[in-house]
Amino acid sequence: MPFVTKEFFLTDSTKAFMFLENSLGYSSKEAQKIIDKARLYYPNGEIIKKSQIIFGKVCLDIFEPQAFLKPIFVHRDFAIFHKPHNLLTHPKGKFSHQSLCDSIKGIFGKDANPVHRLDFETSGIVLASLHKDAEIKLKKMFEVNMVRKIYRAWVWGRIEKEMMIDLKILSPNKEQKKQSLGIRSRIDKNGKEALTFIKPLDIREDRTLLEIFPITGRTHQIRIHLFAIGHSIINEPLYGVDDKEACLYLDHKLESKKQLFLHARSLDFCYEGQRYFFSVDENFLDLSK
Known part of the structure; x- marks a missing residue:
């Protein structure tokens, strides 16, 4: 459980951000994030604002990570x-x-x-x-495209030639994200430039295994680009499905057992004069199941 709730009792009145910085040792940036995320509040649930004078018992939700994955x-x-x-x-x-x-x-x-x-x-x-x-x-x-990323994905349909997908993507703004299905990006001429190069590796009946090279890094870029050319990724829950199905998925996302057939396979970059290349094979489920 990464977040735990801790209680503090203030005997002297103080501003909320000063309590976080001076008493608990958070930086200004960290204190601002805590306030913005509504993680400081009174026991009755009242959210505490940045410059609010606080006194007595307050509650703070603290991120206490518990490692379960080892680095490779x-x-x-x-x-x-x-x-x-x-x-x-x-x-x-x-x-x-x-x-x-x-x-x-x-x-x-x-x-x-x-x-x-x-x-x-x-x-x-x-x-x-x-x-x-x-x-x-x-x-x-x-940010300056000095990291080369390679993905692999199984998609619906047959793709027999490599191609560059050049379709601008418009990402939702902060207010749109609060709406139903607001998480979706869309292809739009007013969006930002988005380039994805794809190369077929294997074809099995009506499915194709692709090697994918995203040139830019827009939100959901690979997923929306492949949907836009008529080749959605297998088990794609947001793009290429009807709104009702997508909403149902988002409502129960954290309990999902389905595997999206998209894998970030490798990273290639130079750091302080040394080149590094890391690769992890995809572990896709059996396509026949």
């Missing part, structure tokens, strides 16, 4: 993890589900973080920084 490689600045399918990269809200961050922070401490993320449904390699300086360097490498 450790460097002084970063570590490589193999994320299973149906596991969040970051914890969501104040729920008690596991996330990859449990293992990253549980092993390497609170300053260790995923440098990028994979969707809940997607399995594969994730790069984590072990301290803030490394996080800045590694995230910059992703």
